[in-house]
Amino acid sequence: MSASEAVKAAQASNGSYCAQSAIPTKKNKSSETLINLEPGDPTMYETYWAKMEDKGSIMIPGGQKLSYFSSADDLCWFMEPELSDAIRRLHSVVGNAVAEDKFIVVGTGSTQLLFAALYALTCTNSHLLDQPVPVVSAAPFYSCYPGIADLVRSGLYKWGGDAGKFDREEPFIEIVNSPCNPDGSIRGPVVPQNDSRKGKLIHDFAYFWPQYTPIGAPADHDIMLFTLSKCTGHAGSRIGWALVKDRSLAEKMVGFINIATIGVSKDAQLRAAKLMGALADQCGRENDFFKYGQRLLTDRWRRLREVVDKSEVFTVKDYESDYCSFFKDIFKPNPAFAWLSCDHISDTASFLQG
Numbered sequence: 154m155s156a157s158e159a160v161k162a163a164q165a166s167n168g169s170y171c172a173q174s175a176i177p178t179k180k181n182k183s184s185e186t187l188i189n190l191e192p193g194d195p196t197m198y199e200t201y202w203a204k205m206e207d208k209g210s211i212m213i214p215g216g217q218k219l220s221y222f223s224s225a226d227d228l229c230w231f232m233e234p235e236l237s238d239a240i241r242r243l244h245s246v247v248g249n250a251v252a253e254d255k256f257i258v259v260g261t262g263s264t265q266l267l268f269a270a271l272y273a274l275t276c277t278n279s280h281l282l283d284q285p286v287p288v289v290s291a292a293p294f295y296s297c298y299p300g301i302a303d304l305v306r307s308g309l310y311k312w313g314g315d316a317g318k319f320d321r322e323e324p325f326i327e328i329v330n331s332p333c334n335p336d337g338s339i340r341g342p343v344v345p346q347n348d349s350r351k352g353k354l355i356h357d358f359a360y361f362w363p364q365y366t367p368i369g370a371p372a373d374h375d376i377m378l379f380t381l382s383k384c385t386g387h388a389g390s391r392i393g394w395a396l397v398k399d400r401s402l403a404e405k406m407v408g409f410i411n412i413a414t415i416g417v418s419k420d421a422q423l424r425a426a427k428l429m430g431a432l433a434d435q436c437g438r439e440n441d442f443f444k445y446g447q448r449l450l451t452d453r454w455r456r457l458r459e460v461v462d463k464s465e466v467f468t469v470k471d472y473e474s475d476y477c478s479f480f481k482d483i484f485k486p487n488p489a490f491a492w493l494s495c496d497h498i499s500d501t502a503s504f505l506q507g
Contacts, residue, residue, distance in 0.1 A: 328355045367480075
């Protein structure tokens with residue numbers, strides 16, 4: 154199967170190539186046997202949270218949280234202090250990112266923060282730009298990256314394609330997605346830099362949590378993006394956060410969110426803070442969420458590999474075991490998506506849809 158067909162097959166679950174024929178409709182006589190290839194929805198965590206409702210529930214009186222402002226003196230003036238504290242505490246307990254010396258910017262999911270980061274990295278010298286700054290990411294990349302880069306047809310930046318093929322002598326922005334959606338690999342920057350090809354990096358760590366991959370050392374980069382949807386499974390709350398080293402970049406990201414949405418829902422922030430606090434409280438205990446998620450994903454991968462091995466048609470990517478500082482154990486990654494390959498079918502995406 155060609156590389157482009159492999160990308161199509163793997164990205165079908167992320168919406169770029171919507172498997173409309175696989176979406177259950179009234180015409181499907183046995184829709185329960187069909188797989189919807191369009192969304193990646195983390196509802197597999199519902200069972201855990203149903204048992205932990207008292208730990209993750211909040212009540213907000215009708216007369217509270219009416220103001221636009223959370224703390225007018227803080228850089229991110231619309232971020233609830235409880236959320237900031239919970240983010241720093243959770244990263245400290247899990248050990249997946251250095252948060253103590255960073256500015257935190259909260260957004261409506263990490264997608265809004267990616268828009269904000271692209272703006273912040275390009276707006277300062279916009280008067281010097283002859284053309285938009287290319288935004289690249291190593292293939293296979295998250296299917297939404299091209300759309301995010303090109304959606305508003307910005308004069309500041311544009312989608313530049315596969316980072317592995319970028320060879321132009323000009324400034325660029327590289328999105329480093331690790332673990333990678335869709336193939337689960339651990340990534341680093343791939344574009345070489347020199348005096349004329351100076352790049353800025355955005356690290357998308359949506360899946361850098363111990364249920365998905367062994368955590369080696371805390372990540373420490375200029376801009377790191379995280380999202381509640383992949384951490385706890387609460388995609389519907391639409392909460393993401395960025396850890397940013399440079400104050401001026403953080404200020405520009407806050408300015409973007411101010412113009413776009415005048416802040417972020419306080420209700421969602423308070424719920425996120427409660428959930429993240431519950432995660433930190435349970436770490437290492439009987440109800441450890443990350444251990445639950447790792448067991449769940451390990452079992453799903455075991456069953457998937459059994460089916461794939463029996464098919465004699467498909468193969469799935471294998472992963473090397475590594476030491477995890479959080480679990481203090483060695484295990485293989487359990488990515489949220491399966492990178493499925495086939496050497497005998499020319500259009501794997503259409504075959505799966507059928």
